[in-house]
Amino acid sequence: MMEKSKLGISLNLFAALLYFTGAAEYIALVVAVPVGYVLLFEENEKLKRTAVKALIMAVIWVIVTFLVSSLSILSYTVLDALSHYNRIVGNNERLVSFYQLLRSIPPTISNIVRISKIVVFAILGLRAYRQIDVKIRWIDKILDRHTQCQK
Numbered sequence: 001m002m003e004k005s006k007l008g009i010s011l012n013l014f015a016a017l018l019y020f021t022g023a024a025e026y027i028a029l030v031v032a033v034p035v036g037y038v039l040l041f042e043e044n045e046k047l048k049r050t051a052v053k054a055l056i057m058a059v060i061w062v063i064v065t066f067l068v069s070s071l072s073i074l075s076y077t078v079l080d081a082l083s084h085y086n087r088i089v090g091n092n093e094r095l096v097s098f099y100q101l102l103r104s105i106p107p108t109i110s111n112i113v114r115i116s117k118i119v120v121f122a123i124l125g126l127r128a129y130r131q132i133d134v135k136i137r138w139i140d141k142i143l144d145r146h147t148q149c150q151k
Contacts, residue, residue, distance in 0.1 A: 003044065005038075005042055005044075005047070006041050006042060011044055011046070011047050012128065012129050012130070012131050013129060014034075014038070014042075014047060015046075015047055015050040015051075015128035015129065015131075016125040016126065016128045016129035017034060017125070018031075018034055018035065018038070018050055018051050018054035018125075018128070019050075019054050019057070019121050019122075019124040019125035019128055019134075031054065031055055031058040032055070034051070035051040035052070035054065035055045038050075038051035039051060039052070049143060050128055050134075052143055053134065053136070053139055053140075053143060054124070056139050056142065056143075057120075057121070057124065057136075057139070061117045064113060064117075065113060065114075065117075068106075068109055068110055068113050069110070071106070071109075072106035072107075072109070072110060075102070075105070075106050076103070076106065079099060079102055079103055082095075082099060083099055086099070
């Protein structure tokens, strides 16, 4: 029989839920609620470690998304300045087509980041559900150093 959480669902399903919520767009609220519940009320150390690891992964994705968005804004600013310069000196067709090509890069990168986040959290959630320990060395080192969560 599977070990159950205090909510009455299996611990492996709860661990999977922690990763699946990491794929949500409103990351801070969506991930913080189940992680907070696990840390405050659950006694299973493996589930607590999974909760903290899911939270760290979610925060990493927030940082990556922020960096990609910042670079997109910066690149659009530069490209708009080049476009205005091109209009002032005369429309050069090559420069216009090059500008349009460059303008398509930031949304493509954003989409790649968004899709990769969903794929990574889905894989982590499925592995957690199957009770396969998700080993990410540098995150495990952070957990070992800064938490009381046992392996």
